Amino acid sequence: MTELSTLAGTDSEAVEGYNFAFLDEFTKRELRRKILKAVAIPGYQVPFGSREMPLAKGWGTGGIQVTLSIIGKSDVLKVIDQGSDESVNAVNIRNLVSRMTGVKTTSDTSRATIIQTRHRIPEEPLTKDQILVFQVPFPEPLRTIEPSEQVTRRMHAEQDYSGMWLHLYEDIVKHGKITIGARYPCMVNGRHLMDPSPIPRWDVPRLHKSPVLHLFCAGREKRIYAIPPHTLVEPLEFEDYRFETEDFCGKVCERCGSSDTFLDEIIDDATGNPRYLCSDTSFCEKRQRGEDV
Amino acid sequence: MTPTPASAPALRVNNLTKIYGSRCPDCIENTGPDHGRNVCPACGSVVACANITFEVMPGEILGIVGESGSGKSTIVRCLHFDMEPTMGAAYLRCSGNGSDDANIFQLNSQEMRAVRNQHLGMVYQNPQMGLRLDVTAGGNIAEKLLAAGWRNVGMIRDRGGLLLKRTEIPLERMDEAPRNFSGGMQQRVQIAKALANDPDVLLLDELTTGLDVSVQARILDLIKEIRRSTDAAMILITHDLGVIKLLSERTIVLKDGRIVETGLTDQILEDPQHEYTQLLVNSVL
Numbered sequence: 073m074t075e076l077s078t079l080a081g082t083d084s085e086a087v088e089g090y091n092f093a094f095l096d097e098f099t100k101r102e103l104r105r106k107i108l109k110a111v112a113i114p115g116y117q118v119p120f121g122s123r124e125m126p127l128a129k130g131w132g133t134g135g136i137q138v139t140l141s142i143i144g145k146s147d148v149l150k151v152i153d154q155g156s157d158e159s160v161n162a163v164n165i166r167n168l169v170s171r172m173t174g175v176k177t178t179s180d181t182s183r184a185t186i187i188q189t190r191h192r193i194p195e196e197p198l199t200k201d202q203i204l205v206f207q208v209p210f211p212e213p214l215r216t217i218e219p220s221e222q223v224t225r226r227m228h229a230e231q232d233y234s235g236m237w238l239h240l241y242e243d244i245v246k247h248g249k250i251t252i253g254a255r256y257p258c259m260v261n262g263r264h265l266m267d268p269s270p271i272p273r274w275d276v277p278r279l280h281k282s283p284v285l286h287l288f289c290a291g292r293e294k295r296i297y298a299i300p301p302h303t304l305v306e307p308l309e310f311e312d313y314r315f316e317t318e319d320f321c322g323k324v325c326e327r328c329g330s331s332d333t334f335l336d337e338i339i340d341d342a343t344g345n346p347r348y349l350c351s352d353t354s355f356c357e358k359r360q361r362g363e364d365v
Numbered sequence: 366m367t368p369t370p371a372s373a374p375a376l377r378v379n380n381l382t383k384i385y386g387s388r389c390p391d392c393i394e395n396t397g398p399d400h401g402r403n404v405c406p407a408c409g410s411v412v413a414c415a416n417i418t419f420e421v422m423p424g425e426i427l428g429i430v431g432e433s434g435s436g437k438s439t440i441v442r443c444l445h446f447d448m449e450p451t452m453g454a455a456y457l458r459c460s461g462n463g464s465d466d467a468n469i470f471q472l473n474s475q476e477m478r479a480v481r482n483q484h485l486g487m488v489y490q491n492p493q494m495g496l497r498l499d500v501t502a503g504g505n506i507a508e509k510l511l512a513a514g515w516r517n518v519g520m521i522r523d524r525g526g527l528l529l530k531r532t533e534i535p536l537e538r539m540d541e542a543p544r545n546f547s548g549g550m551q552q553r554v555q556i557a558k559a560l561a562n563d564p565d566v567l568l569l570d571e572l573t574t575g576l577d578v579s580v581q582a583r584i585l586d587l588i589k590e591i592r593r594s595t596d597a598a599m600i601l602i603t604h605d606l607g608v609i610k611l612l613s614e615r616t617i618v619l620k621d622g623r624i625v626e627t628g629l630t631d632q633i634l635e636d637p638q639h640e641y642t643q644l645l646v647n648s649v650l
Binding site for chain 2 (some may be wrong): 226230231232234235237238241242244245246309311312313
């Protein structure tokens with residue numbers, strides 16, 4: 073016990089009375105072990121003992137537990153919610169981690185060492201020194217076609233993904249194209265089918281052979297999985313119906329003028345017309361300031 | 366003398382046995398047609414079938430007849446890996462993948478799935494077991510092709526259309542769910558699905574039972590057409606001697622989980638040797 077608590081140390085800026093990074097050291101150790109296993113088997117969902125956190129399950133408890141278990145005092149944290157640093161969920165998670173660890177926080181993607189994200193990957197290219205932590209609502213990509221956990225685990229074990237392919241085939245027959253928007257199923261390392269969390273299709277190709285360590289965690293569903301750096305991530309596609317990212321038909325961001333970013337469509341209350349803005353606010357601000365990103 | 370590939374059986378089944386329950390050493394001795402029961406009096410286990418040994422040649426239709434509960438379906442369900450046999454072996458002559466010598470019951474579950482998807486076709490009595498009723502007819506056929514690694518929607522649809530045409534399903538109903546189809550049509554979709562990957566062995570479990578006579582006739586015609594145009598070995602399970610007479614060259618008669626008689630269909634129908642076969646033939650004809 074004493075050995076473990078000395079590992080953690082204390083921090084002057086962190087709130088007194090809590091262990092460093094809120095979780096006790098045994099919990100952090102368990103999480104790290106599970107993260108290592110997840111990294112060793114890319115795309116495989118590793119069960120873990122999800123703890124009660126000071127926010128409701130389904131609001132990012134998985135992402136927080138991973139962040140808290142890997143964060144050190146020299147880390148710089150960024151938290152985004154659908155690309156925004158300023159949403160309530162992002163602000164509260166950032167404040168919690170900051171108060172429990174005393175680490176620096178930032179909204180600047182390039183300065184962050186750990187980025188916890190809900191449903192987006194930052195537009196700026198990431199580097200090998202950064203870790204992306206995803207909040208995952210539904211870790212099981214096969215759940216849409218098979219309700220039983222026992223069966224889906226067996227399907228993964230046997231790499232039996234024909235049911236998912238059939239699902240895509242039926243989609244094409246009914247709608248003329250694959251209609252999956254977010255949570256597009258991907259094959260990781262040619263072995264496991266993985267749910268990339270509800271990131272838009274726009275972000276899916278950016279997981280492929282990325283230099284970044286991606287950690288996914290679902291607190292409610294108690295699963296951790298990972299895409300290690302430089303791993304193959306291939307969205308399911310047919311030879312004659314390829315995977316496609318969102319097409320904004322030449323629309324540009326109203327604020328920064330970008331045409332190469334993922335745009336949010338916002339209906340103007342006054343005029344009723346759609347407006348288009350970058351989903352990644354930090355990136356948009358950098359562009360507006362004229363920085364080269 | 367080693368048989369040439371053309372004359373080698375498509376499927377060899379050796380000593381297939383399926384017992385439900387705790388099992389004792391005397392289960393098999395205590396049951397069978399001589400005792401008139403398939404429940405072991407010592408331990409209460411049910412011997413669904415025991416010591417089943419037969420061969421089917423490519424292009425041949427082998428009939429298996431017997432009363433309800435005689436173990437007919439158990440045999441094909443085991444061969445289709447729907448259930449695990451208690452004992453026994455089966456060897457499949459797969460078109461050139463070198464696994465001829467492997468007992469298919471010893472394969473791991475991934476290999477079993479590959480064999481099932483690439484070399485076997487199954488038609489169940491009840492289309493609900495063989496089809497996903499809420500997935501389109503074309504999708505049901507596509508499922509088999511997708512499992513075998515097809516990744517081109519156009520080619521999958523071409524193949525699906527061809528099979529549906531062959532089984533007389535109007536093409537405009539290809540993208541409709543079989544839930545909306547009549548029983549006979551569902552059965553034909555099931556046959557189309559079973560044929561999707563040009564199976565080496567086709568397992569037909571009571572495929573005309575419960576259909577009206579005119580629909581039965583068309584399905585039997587379809588099976589005859591498949592026999593003419595493919596090299597698939599077929600195992601035809603039925604309790605209807607008329608179907609056997611019409612389709613199969615050779616027949617196995619099953620009683621209480623054992624083979625009581627085997628031979629050419631004509632011979633069995635004209636000159637039944639076993640007491641039970643005599644009863645069976647007399648009660649129908």
